[in-house]
Amino acid sequence: MSSPPRIIQPPLVVVGSANADIYVEVERVPKEGETLAASSGQTLPGGKGANQAACAARLNYPTYFIGQVGTDNFANLLRDSLQASGVKLDFLGTVAGPSGHAIVMLQPGGKNSIIIVGGANVSWPRLDGGISRLSERAQNLIRRAGAVLLQREVPDALNIEVAKIARMSNVPVVLDAGGIDAAMPVELLKNLTIFSPNETELARLTGMPTETTEEVLAAAATVQSMGVQQVLVKRGEKGSILVDKDCVIMQPAIMAPCVVDTTGAGDTFTAAYTLALIEKHSPTDALRFAAAAASICVRTKGAIPSMPNRKAVLQLLDEQSPGKEYPPCEIEEVSKNLDAQLQVGSTGDKVSQVKREHSNSPKKVRFHDSEEGKEKSLLGQSVPSLSI
Numbered sequence: 169m170s171s172p173p174r175i176i177q178p179p180l181v182v183v184g185s186a187n188a189d190i191y192v193e194v195e196r197v198p199k200e201g202e203t204l205a206a207s208s209g210q211t212l213p214g215g216k217g218a219n220q221a222a223c224a225a226r227l228n229y230p231t232y233f234i235g236q237v238g239t240d241n242f243a244n245l246l247r248d249s250l251q252a253s254g255v256k257l258d259f260l261g262t263v264a265g266p267s268g269h270a271i272v273m274l275q276p277g278g279k280n281s282i283i284i285v286g287g288a289n290v291s292w293p294r295l296d297g298g299i300s301r302l303s304e305r306a307q308n309l310i311r312r313a314g315a316v317l318l319q320r321e322v323p324d325a326l327n328i329e330v331a332k333i334a335r336m337s338n339v340p341v342v343l344d345a346g347g348i349d350a351a352m353p354v355e356l357l358k359n360l361t362i363f364s365p366n367e368t369e370l371a372r373l374t375g376m377p378t379e380t381t382e383e384v385l386a387a388a389a390t391v392q393s394m395g396v397q398q399v400l401v402k403r404g405e406k407g408s409i410l411v412d413k414d415c416v417i418m419q420p421a422i423m424a425p426c427v428v429d430t431t432g433a434g435d436t437f438t439a440a441y442t443l444a445l446i447e448k449h450s451p452t453d454a455l456r457f458a459a460a461a462a463s464i465c466v467r468t469k470g471a472i473p474s475m476p477n478r479k480a481v482l483q484l485l486d487e488q489s490p491g492k493e494y495p496p497c498e499i500e501e502v503s504k505n506l507d508a509q510l511q512v513g514s515t516g517d518k519v520s521q522v523k524r525e526h527s528n529s530p531k532k533v534r535f536h537d538s539e540e541g542k543e544k545s546l547l548g549q550s551v552p553s554l555s556i
């Protein structure tokens with residue numbers, strides 16, 4: 169008798185920015201025509217896309233990054249740091265010119281002023297005559313992803329294109345609202361499964377106050393009326409709120425004994441939540457997992473350097489609720505099989521041993537609403553998985 173098929177976790181695909189963050193510590197920002205000495209300076213890898221990809225890979229989930237770097241020295245810093253975190257870089261392109269970079273002027277009291285150079289992050293070709301900006305292989309990767317994670321530091325047009333490709337294949341699309349402060353295209357919102365802003369981003373999008381829980385819920389409902397299924401609001405020390413069509417889950421922050429630097433906490437949270445969902449954890453468990461990962465992130469300086477590995481997150485969860493086990497997940501190395509699949513046509517149907525679940529399959533992500541004691545569907549669609 170043949171053994172049952174092994175379930176292979178489909179990869180997380182992060183499409184977005186990679187930035188070299190040039191930190192300078194100054195007493196104040198310089199006036200026009202003035203030259204100031206900084207007390208220290210350091211260049212660290214960052215960018216919301218790279219941060220989120222690095223976080224997911226450090227949490228031991230197979231993660232691909234689709235992005236671009238330039239032809240300057242920053243490109244090596246970015247590539248090396250992603251590689252060291254375990255991110256698969258087959259789809260990291262190089263374009264002539266500078267890599268994305270940011271000058272972060274850190275001032276006393278934790279204030280900062282930032283100037284961003286988009287560089288390679290915004291040098292994507294225009295969609296010309298309907299021809300995609302992405303290679304056929306990259307499109308196939310998106311179609312076969314467990315989820316696609318986007319942010320707003322690459323052109324909206326690229327995000328819209330990726331979101332549409334994913335949605336047509338029933339791949340969940342998560343947008344972290346962080347990045348460029350510009351109007352949100354309705355076409356992007358409509359193609360999202362989860363929209364994840366912080367309170368400020370939610371207020372900016374809706375024009376509504378977002379300080380109290382009631383205000384957040386009202387603003388999230390407004391976003392849902394724009395066509396988004398779920399809204400996951402990040403609220404710093406106040407934790408997070410997931411608003412689905414007919415239920416709400418609140419997750420308090422897991423307090424850190426000492427908060428050193430909150431940079432990257434939001435990226436860590438979104439990435440950890442998304443991969444936990446692909447692993448078919450309930451949203452309640454996924455929120456706990458994300459809160460624990462973000463709590464570890466704020467204990468150390470920097471974004472990528474402070475992102476935890478899975479063991480540290482599970483240890484913190486265990487300390488929080490001794491005896492309440494976070495369910496293990498069978499992660500399989502997926503890249504070898506996937507490489508073969510990406511070579512074939514867009515549907516991948518020439519690879520006979522690869523079977524993809526259809527959107528109407530009964531395998532839904534469900535979660536328990538603790539207040540009402542009911543089980544509900546989270547994504548409203550199946551989470552795709554590959555079995556061989």
Ligand SMILES: Nc1ncnc2c1ncn2[C@@H]1O[C@H](COP(=O)(O)OP(=O)(O)OP(=O)(O)O)[C@@H](O)[C@H]1O
Pocket residue numbers: 346365366402403404405406407408420421422423424427430431432433434435437458459462463466
């Ligand atoms: N001081 C803190 N202590 C513990 N956990 C925190 C703290 N600050 C943030 N977190 C955790 O990180 C999550 C996301 O943080 P936050 O709401 O600051 O996101 P963000 O504004 O998108 O962050 P950023 O843009 O700095 O990456 C919170 O929901 C919480 O779980």
